[in-house]
Amino acid sequence: SDPTQRRVMRTYVGHSAAVRDVQFNHNGTKFLSCSFDRFVRLWNTETGEVLGTYTNRRVPYVVQFYPHDNNTFVVGCSDNKVVAYDATTGEITQEYNHHLAPVNTITFVEDNGTKMVTSSDDKKVLVWEWDIGVPIKYISDPSMHSMPAMTLHPTGQYMAGQSLDNQICVYQGRDKFALQRKKKYLGHQVAGYACDLCFSPDGQFLVSGDSNGKLYFWNWRNHRLLQTYRAHDDGPSIGCVWHPVDASIVFSCGWDGVIKMWQ
Numbered sequence: 001s002d003p004t005q006r007r008v009m010r011t012y013v014g015h016s017a018a019v020r021d022v023q024f025n026h027n028g029t030k031f032l033s034c035s036f037d038r039f040v041r042l043w044n045t046e047t048g049e050v051l052g053t054y055t056n057r058r059v060p061y062v063v064q065f066y067p068h069d070n071n072t073f074v075v076g077c078s079d080n081k082v083v084a085y086d087a088t089t090g091e092i093t094q095e096y097n098h099h100l101a102p103v104n105t106i107t108f109v110e111d112n113g114t115k116m117v118t119s120s121d122d123k124k125v126l127v128w129e130w131d132i133g134v135p136i137k138y139i140s141d142p143s144m145h146s147m148p149a150m151t152l153h154p155t156g157q158y159m160a161g162q163s164l165d166n167q168i169c170v171y172q173g174r175d176k177f178a179l180q181r182k183k184k185y186l187g188h189q190v191a192g193y194a195c196d197l198c199f200s201p202d203g204q205f206l207v208s209g210d211s212n213g214k215l216y217f218w219n220w221r222n223h224r225l226l227q228t229y230r231a232h233d234d235g236p237s238i239g240c241v242w243h244p245v246d247a248s249i250v251f252s253c254g255w256d257g258v259i260k261m262w263q
Contacts, residue, residue, distance in 0.1 A: 003249075003261055014041050014050050021062050025070045032073055034060035040075055042087055054085055056092065064106045066130070067113030074116070076103030082118055084131070096128055098135050104194065105150040107159060110174045117159060117177070119147045125161070127177055137177055148194035153220075154203040158183075162197050166190055168208060168218075187225045188216040193236040198250075200242050207250055209237035215252055215262070232256045 017037035024031045030051065034040045040060050042052040059078035066072040066084070072093070074084045082096035082103055101121035109115050109127075115136075116128045123146050125139035147161035147169065156173050158180065163169045170183035188195075188210040195209035199220070206218045213232035218225055231237040232254025243249035250262045 003251075010048050012043055012048050014043075015039065020060065023063050023065060023073075025065050026067070027070075030070070032063040032065065034063045034075060040073075040085075042073075052087055052090060054090055056083060059102075061102055061104060062106050064108065067108050068130075074106055076106050076118060076120075078102045080120065080122075082106060082116075082128075094131055094133060096126075096133055096135075098126055099124065104146070104148040105161075107150050107152055109152060109156065109159065115174075117150070119150055119161060121146050121148075125171070125177075139171065139177060139179075141179075149196050151197055151199060153199055154201060160185075160197055160199070160206065162190060162195055162208065164190060164192060168197060168206065183223060185216075185218045185223055185225075187228075188214065190236075193238060195236055196239045196241070198240050198242050201244060201247050207240050207242065209240050209252065209254075211236045213237050213254055213256075215240060215250070229262065231260060231262075232258060 015035040015037050017035050019033050019035045022033045031043050038055050040054040041050050060075045062076040064074050071087045074082055076082050080099045083092045084094040086093050099120040099122050103118055103120050105119045107117045109117055114130055119125050123144050126135040127137035128135050145164040147163050149162040152159050159171045159173045161169045166189050168185035170180040172178050191211040193211045197208040206220050208216045215229040215231040217227040231252050233256045235255030237252050237254045239253040241251050248263055253259045
């Protein structure tokens with residue numbers, strides 16, 4: 001499947017409202033989608049069949065498979081909770097309930113995902129031990145802004161968060177999860193949008209979307225802004241993802257309804 005051919009390979013129909021997040025399982029055979037119709041759906045990637053439908057009657061904002069078990073996934077919801085589901089039974093197996101506003105991101109960290117980091121509109125970042133419903137660490141500070149997008153560096157040593165004061169903040173990805181004050185990435189505008197950010201597979205570069213439809217590329221080591229592309233019209237470039245194998249290719253999408261491939 002050559003992306004340059006620009007053919008739609010398959011369309012997955014099942015939600016009745018806008019889709020908020022999509023995540024593949026570890027081998028890509030299945031994926032989860034969550035939507036403003038308040039449902040999470042589990043799909044067979046190959047056939048397009050819906051394998052499961054889940055709801056707690058809240059809007060699910062973010063979904064993630066648990067790294068150690070493809071049968072378990074977590075959902076960050078509009079009622080400020082993160083809930084874990086058993087995909088087979090559809091039962092909620094654990095609730096993580098300490099945020100004071102909707103949950104935006106879920107990132108698994110340490111030892112291939114034994115801990116979970118969540119961010120929320122409450123401007124806090126919480127660290128959880130898997131399957132324990134009380135956070136082991138609060139990252140909170142009066143100067144912090146909400147971080148509606150977070151990503152883990154390929155080494156697992158650092159996490160980067162898209163802060164709504166127009167900078168990318170970096171934290172340790174383990175141990176004390178301390179803010180790395182010297183690591184700041186500036187120049188772009190996010191102005192209230194949940195613009196994605198993503199590391200190159202080798203960890204050398206960081207890319208981010210922007211509220212004016214641009215894409216920004218930084219050198220991870222020295223924080224220098226390397227490139228700015230005019231990517232999308234009529235709104236933000238909201239999503240960006242690095243090709244997992246070919247480190248020279250980045251995809252972006254915007255509110256203009258266009259997906260672009262950059263080399």
